Amino acid sequence: MYNTEVTQASNFVEGVDFAFLLILGISFFFLIALTAAMVFFIIKYNAKKHPKPKEIHGSNTLEIVWTVIPFLLTLLMFYYGWIGWSPMTKPPKDSMEVTVYGRMWNFLFEYENGRKSDTLFLPKGQPVKLNLVALDVLHSLYIPAFRVKQDMVPGKEDNFMWFEPQKEGTYEIFCAEYCGLQHSYMYSWAKVLEDSTFQSWYQDTTQVVAAIESPTAAGKRIMQNIGCFACHTLDGSKLVGPSFKGIYGTTRTVKTGREKREIVADDAYIINSIYDPASDVVDGYSKGLMLSYEGQLSDEDIGLIIEYLKTVK
Amino acid sequence: MQTTNANEEVNYLEYKGKYSGIWGWIFSTDHKRIGLLYLYSIAIMFVVGAFLGLAMKLELIAPGKTIMNAATYNATFTVHGVIMIFMIVIPGLPAVFGNFLMPIMIGAKDVAFPKLNLLSWWLYVAGVLLILTALLFGPGVPDTGWTFYAPYSFKTGTNLLPAIFGAFVLGFSSILTGLNFLVTIHRLRAPGMKWLKLPLFVWTLYGTAWIQLLATPVVGITLVLVSLERVFGIGVFDPVLGGDPVLYQHLFWIYSHPAVYIMILPAMGAISEIIPTFAQKGIFGYKALIISTMAIAFVGYLVWGHHMYTAGMSGTAQYYFSLLTFFVAIPSAIKVFNWISTMYKGSIKLDTPFYWAASFIFVFMIGGLTGLVLGALATNIYVHDTAFVVAHFHFIVFGGVGFSFFGAIHYWYPKIFGKMYDKYWANVGWIVFFIGFMTLYTPMFYLGMQGMPRRYYDYLEEFHGGNILSTFGSWIMITGLVIIITNLIRSARKGEKAGINPWGGKTLEWRVPSPPPLENWDEIPVIGEEESKYF
Numbered sequence: 001m002y003n004t005e006v007t008q009a010s011n012f013v014e015g016v017d018f019a020f021l022l023i024l025g026i027s028f029f030f031l032i033a034l035t036a037a038m039v040f041f042i043i044k045y046n047a048k049k050h051p052k053p054k055e056i057h058g059s060n061t062l063e064i065v066w067t068v069i070p071f072l073l074t075l076l077m078f079y080y081g082w083i084g085w086s087p088m089t090k091p092p093k094d095s096m097e098v099t100v101y102g103r104m105w106n107f108l109f110e111y112e113n114g115r116k117s118d119t120l121f122l123p124k125g126q127p128v129k130l131n132l133v134a135l136d137v138l139h140s141l142y143i144p145a146f147r148v149k150q151d152m153v154p155g156k157e158d159n160f161m162w163f164e165p166q167k168e169g170t171y172e173i174f175c176a177e178y179c180g181l182q183h184s185y186m187y188s189w190a191k192v193l194e195d196s197t198f199q200s201w202y203q204d205t206t207q208v209v210a211a212i213e214s215p216t217a218a219g220k221r222i223m224q225n226i227g228c229f230a231c232h233t234l235d236g237s238k239l240v241g242p243s244f245k246g247i248y249g250t251t252r253t254v255k256t257g258r259e260k261r262e263i264v265a266d267d268a269y270i271i272n273s274i275y276d277p278a279s280d281v282v283d284g285y286s287k288g289l290m291l292s293y294e295g296q297l298s299d300e301d302i303g304l305i306i307e308y309l310k311t312v313k
Numbered sequence: 314m315q316t317t318n319a320n321e322e323v324n325y326l327e328y329k330g331k332y333s334g335i336w337g338w339i340f341s342t343d344h345k346r347i348g349l350l351y352l353y354s355i356a357i358m359f360v361v362g363a364f365l366g367l368a369m370k371l372e373l374i375a376p377g378k379t380i381m382n383a384a385t386y387n388a389t390f391t392v393h394g395v396i397m398i399f400m401i402v403i404p405g406l407p408a409v410f411g412n413f414l415m416p417i418m419i420g421a422k423d424v425a426f427p428k429l430n431l432l433s434w435w436l437y438v439a440g441v442l443l444i445l446t447a448l449l450f451g452p453g454v455p456d457t458g459w460t461f462y463a464p465y466s467f468k469t470g471t472n473l474l475p476a477i478f479g480a481f482v483l484g485f486s487s488i489l490t491g492l493n494f495l496v497t498i499h500r501l502r503a504p505g506m507k508w509l510k511l512p513l514f515v516w517t518l519y520g521t522a523w524i525q526l527l528a529t530p531v532v533g534i535t536l537v538l539v540s541l542e543r544v545f546g547i548g549v550f551d552p553v554l555g556g557d558p559v560l561y562q563h564l565f566w567i568y569s570h571p572a573v574y575i576m577i578l579p580a581m582g583a584i585s586e587i588i589p590t591f592a593q594k595g596i597f598g599y600k601a602l603i604i605s606t607m608a609i610a611f612v613g614y615l616v617w618g619h620h621m622y623t624a625g626m627s628g629t630a631q632y633y634f635s636l637l638t639f640f641v642a643i644p645s646a647i648k649v650f651n652w653i654s655t656m657y658k659g660s661i662k663l664d665t666p667f668y669w670a671a672s673f674i675f676v677f678m679i680g681g682l683t684g685l686v687l688g689a690l691a692t693n694i695y696v697h698d699t700a701f702v703v704a705h706f707h708f709i710v711f712g713g714v715g716f717s718f719f720g721a722i723h724y725w726y727p728k729i730f731g732k733m734y735d736k737y738w739a740n741v742g743w744i745v746f747f748i749g750f751m752t753l754y755t756p757m758f759y760l761g762m763q764g765m766p767r768r769y770y771d772y773l774e775e776f777h778g779g780n781i782l783s784t785f786g787s788w789i790m791i792t793g794l795v796i797i798i799t800n801l802i803r804s805a806r807k808g809e810k811a812g813i814n815p816w817g818g819k820t821l822e823w824r825v826p827s828p829p830p831l832e833n834w835d836e837i838p839v840i841g842e843e844e845s846k847y848f
């Protein structure tokens with residue numbers, strides 16, 4: 001289909017950029033022409049040089065001309081805007097599907113074979129359909145280089161975007177819809193790879209990697225991938241949630257319902273903190289910010305996380 | 314005419330009524346005093362809002378933390394947006410100049426319902442106080458952005474309900490002003506002041522009044538729905554309760570998009586007054602300007618969806634919203650053509666108000682033309698929710714409404730205060746402000762096209778250059794602002810006395826003394842058949 005000499009980062013770049021150039025071209029033309037006319041009149045008909053104004057009340061011909069011409073131009077711009085956009089709504093049947101989970105404040109990409117990643121790895125030349133799931137508030141997945149953006153709306157089903165990456169490289173992914181404290185840190189990368197490179201990454205399932213890693217390293221990697229560190233630090237400083245520094249085995253003060261109580265941070269407490277964060281809320285923090293990771297993290301994953309937390313001193 | 318006995322009459326500034334001191338102002342039903350009450354309240358809020366904007370720009374001068382943390386930054390842009398939009402540009406020109414001038418311009422002694430008019434101002438103050446307390450004394454930091462999008466706004470413990478209630482009270486103030494103006498323009502025109510003799514500023518107030526009346530009640534509906542959800546747990550917007558967050562966006566923009574026209578129409582009206590006065594000839598295309606005003610007011614209701622192309626509306630909805638958005642651009646273009654044509658073969662006097670008006674046309678064109686980029690579907694997807702949008706609406710709302718407001722204040726200042734400001738410093742203020750404005754906002758178009766999302770506390774290194782330039786512009790602009798405001802305040806006391814008609818204006822306000830007497834006219838003027846209908 002594509003015969004352009006310059007390869008674009010995605011199949012939409014050409015349509016979007018054409019509309020952009022067209023609109024900018026028309027805009028610059030009018031901006032410059034009208035400003036020039038205005039400045040010319042201001043100089044030429046300055047009261048000093050041109051003391052007697054001439055009354056001109058209007059001209060129907062001119063009114064018609066400058067209604068009809070802009071009207072036609074707007075139709076033209078609308079048209080190219082529309083045809084640049086309409087393929088974005090029609091994903092090809094053979095698209096590779098990836099589910100994207102957006103939550104405060106990271107993206108998680110889950111592939112059809114269950115592989116999860118915080119970075120979006122993609123094979124070049126393969127259409128991808130991203131199914132967008134927002135777990136808490138609105139987010140918006142934005143890849144400027146691909147010219148795509150779609151809001152991630154909690155509760156909205158069948159919300160997707162698609163594109164075909166056409167050039168190897170690393171591209172930014174931003175969250176474009178304001179989503180709270182760390183909104184500007186909610187970004188990731190799309191890595192477009194040669195198909196064979198992608199396949200070797202893709203076949204490399206989490207378990208295999210975990211087995212060769214030490215459990216603590218695996219725990220840390222899982223936490224990085226899923227974005228715990230957007231809210232928790234390791235160095236004792238407070239972010240959205242309490243720091244993990246020295247957490248394991250110490251006594252925490254939590255609010256259970258309305259009651260305050262003391263509880264030791266053992267395995268059960270941490271598992272519960274991850275699966276049901278609202279039940280025991282750490283004193284001094286607000287409820288509802290950390291959401292349950294039920295379905296996102298398996299018991300084994302949490303086991304590895306606990307191994308890691310034990311080492312954070 | 315009126316001018317002979319001018320000096321014997323008490324003007325509205327000196328008049329002593331039942332109450333004295335400040336009470337004589339805040340209980341005054343005189344449309345001129347009410348206009349000034351609005352001017353002062355808006356000016357105070359504007360200083361606060363501008364300071365917050367300056368702080369944001371300073372934070373963004375470099376990646377990472379510069380002067381504040383993320384939470385403070387998010388709170389800053391929220392409060393900045395709420396103040397600027399709801400408390401300044403929406404009431405803006407109609408409340409200040411509409412109140413002060415419209416009755417005089419149509420040859421009336423006051424608005425139709427002077428007490429209601431005072432109530433509008435009281436409601437404005439009440440709304441402002443309500444929102445500010447809701448924002449500043451809520452259980453959580455106000456960090457939702459001025460759009461209060463669901464469901465984030467429900468999650469953060471921000472005082473959403475009182476804030477919307479405050480917006481509703483402000484809306485009520487706006488509705489009452491609109492109603493008052495509609496009745497006044499319909500019923501109180503001086504004999505001979507036919508519809509097609511009305512000054513164009515009055516026509517834009519008329520169009521605006523209809524929008525105020527018809528669009529603002531949506532805020533009330535939203536308030537009711539949010540209350541139902543918050544108080545009774547009926548799921549409307551919150552997905553956790555089974556609601557739809559996109560519905561909230563629809564309701565928000567059904568009001569807030571027409572609100573853009575509430576802001577910009579009177580701004581265009583003021584420009585349509587200033588240009589003919591300084592070109593010393595009638596306006597070009599009087600009727601075309603009226604028709605375009607009414608067209609904008611009407612089509613402006615139907616385009617709110619262009620704020621939501623990425624929110625996942627149906628394809629058909631996208632299509633229509635985009636097409637209608639393009640159509641609403643046409644009447645604005647027509648206005649620009651007519652303004653520039655008015656200068657043709659005029660005899661142009663270069664004074665401060667004219668500089669503001671000409672630069673208004675320039676920045677308004679940039680704002681409008683970049684609006685086309687946002688109206689088209691493909692390009693909107695690319696730059697929506699980026700710095701490009703922020704640049705675009707600052708060109709319209711600050712460039713458009715702001716420049717027109719400054720033009721209007723420099724134009725009507727001698728009428729309102731009876732004094733002339735220092736023209737040299739006024740011109741210096743204008744050029745500094747203009748350069749600062751362009752330096753501040755132009756780089757943001759570029760940043761948006763590079764892909765920098767809006768409402769970003771921190772950014773990647775590649776966005777650094779544009780941000781430095783923009784912050785630098787903010788310093789120039791604020792310098793201009795300080796010069797302008799200092800000059801205006803100083804001149805109110807020290808300025809030379811201004812005559813009745815320092816600019817040679819043709820509209821009726823230039824026939825009453827400066828400052829105008831309490832009741833404007835001892836005798837209602839009669840507009841003769843022969844008098845130019847191109848005021």
Ligand SMILES: [Cu+2]
Nearest residue numbers: 139175179186
């Ligand atoms: Cu987000």
Ligand SMILES: [Cu+2]
Nearest residue numbers: 175177179183
């Ligand atoms: Cu975000």
